[in-house]
Amino acid sequence: MPEMISRRAFLKGSAAAACTVAASGLTAAASTSPSGQQLCTLLDISKCVACEACVDACQEVNADKYPQPQKPFPKMYPSRVPVADWSEKQDVRDRLTPYNWLYIQTADVEVDGEAIEVNIPRRCMHCVNPPCVKLCPWGSARQLKSGISVIDPDICLGGSKCKAVCPWHIPERQTGVGLYLDILPSLAGNGVMYKCDRCYNRIAEGELPACIEACPEDVQQIGPRDEMIAKAHALAKEIDGYIYGETENGGTNTIYVSPVPFEAINKASEYGKGRPPLKQAADSMASANNIVAAMAIAPIAGVAFAAGKLFKQTQKNA
C-alpha cells in the first residue's frame, strides 16, 4: 500500500462524500481531507522507475470516461478551426491526449558529472486556484472542494480556452463529441476537453486514485495540502532535493520532489504539444484578482466625486 497520511482518516473523511456522490454524481463536494483542506499529492520522483503501471491503471480505470466521437465530424466554419482527433491514436502513451491523461516524462540529467535518469509522472497539476476552472466561459470546468479540477464532458463545448490559460496547457481536445453537436456544430464549439480528474469518483468512494494505488514503488502520497508540503520539505531536506508545484501558478495540489534541479530536467527533456515543461509559472489569476480591491473602492470614489460636485455647487451659490 502506498505510504500516505493516515489512510484510515483519509478514507473516513471520504465516506460522507461518497453518499453525496452516489446521489448526485459529478456534483459531489467529493472528499476534502478530514481537516477540510484541499487534497494534495506528493511525488517522490527519485522512486519512479518508469514502469508505467500508473499509466496502465489510469487508462483502465478511466476508460469509460474516454470520448467516443461521432464520425464524420461536422464541417467546421471557418476552415481554420482545427479538428483534433485522437480516436485512431488511443494507444499513444508518451504524451497527454484525450485518451491518455498521464504519461511518464523521462530525462537523462547530468549533475556534477554524474548521469542520473529521472522519471516523472505527468498529468494535471490540480492548481489551488485553477485558471482552467475560473476562466472557463461556460462553467463546464469546476473545482471540487477536494481541490480536484474536473471538466464536465456533458457541458464542455471544446473551445480549448482551458488549455490556453493553463500554464502547462494540459487539457486535450477531442472533436466530434459533446454538447456542441446539439447546438451549432459547424459554427461554435469543437468537441470536449479531457484531462486527469484525479479519479474524483474513486476518492469520493473512499478509494485511492488509480495511479497511486497501482504504483509498485510508492512514488505518490495523497493527503491534506499542508501535510504534503511539510512532507515535501522534509523529503527535500533529506535527499538535498528540489520542490516543484508548491508555489507554481500560486500553488498546486501536485508537489514533485526531485533529487536534481528542475532546470536541469527541463534542459534534458523533450517538450512539445502534450508534453509540458516543468517551468516557472507565476500565479495566473493574481494580476486580475489583485485589482479587485479597486472594485471595492470604486463606489466610494463615485460618491466622493458627486459629493465634491455638490460642495463646489454650494460654494458657487453661496
Next chain:
Amino acid sequence: MTTAATISKPDPGRRYLYLFTMFFLALSGFGQMPIFKRYYIADIPGLGWLAKFYITHYIHYLGAIILLALCTYYITEYFMFNIKKRKLTFSGYFNTAVIFGLIISGLLLVIKNFANYHYPNSLIIFLDLCHISLVMLLLGYGLYSLISKKRWTTPR
C-alpha cells in the same frame, strides 16, 4: 438659488466615458469566449489582444471598476441634485435594472475567481448566461434608444 443651478446638466465628458467603458466592457466580455481568434477578428491589426484571455480578463476588471465608480456617481448625483426636478423614464428604469443585474452577476463571478470559492456549476452556468443575456439586452435596447432618442430621465 435658481432652478438652473440645482439641476445637474448632463456632462458630455462623463457620457463619453460611460460609452467608452461600456464598449470595452462588452468587447472584453465577449473576449472571454474563444470566438475572436476563430472568426479572424483578432487577426485585424490592433485587435490581437482580443485573443489573449488574460488581457481581456484584466481589461474587463478595469472596465468594471470604472463602471462601478460611474454608477455610484450618477446615483449619488441624481439623489443630490436632480431627484426633485427630473424623474426616471421607462428607459431609465430599464437600463438601471439591467446594469444592476450585470453588476451583481459580475461581482459574483469575480468572487468565484478567488481561491477556495467553489460554486456549483449550475450556478456558474446561470451566472454566465445571466451576464451575457443582460449585456445583449443592454446593447439591443441601447441601439433602440439611440434610434428612437429615448432618454433616461425627463423633467417632472
